[in-house]
Amino acid sequence: MAVATxxxxxxxxxxxxxxxxxxxxTRALQALPGSIVVATVAPLAAQAGAPAIAGVLVALATxxxxxWELAALIAGLxxxxxxxxxxx
Numbered sequence: 001m002a003v004a005t006x007x008x009x010x011x012x013x014x015x016x017x018x019x020x021x022x023x024x025x026t027r028a029l030q031a032l033p034g035s036i037v038v039a040t041v042a043p044l045a046a047q048a049g050a051p052a053i054a055g056v057l058v059a060l061a062t063x064x065x066x067x068w069e070l071a072a073l074i075a076g077l078x079x080x081x082x083x084x085x086x087x088x
Contacts, residue, residue: 051088055080 019025045052059076063069 051080051083054083054088 041056045056055076058079059072062075063072066072
């Protein structure tokens with residue numbers, strides 16, 4: 001697994017050294033972390049049910065308002081805990 005991980009990371013560096021950074025490629029690379037998070041979190045939240053979906057939405061709203069990741073994390077987890085405690 002260590003070799004596979006190294007090859008994945010090294011191949012990214014090698015491939016990107018050959019890509020010309022146009023404005024379009026730069027925008028795509030800037031959007032990549034967010035799309036990876038959404039692709040990871042959305043299926044997990046959908047599988048976990050209504051409290052998890054509400055938690056993600058509360059975290060998203062908190063992040064839009066305060067722009068602080070820790071506050072969004074705390075608000076989202078708090079919403080999930082509250083809804084689960086209420087039996088939702």
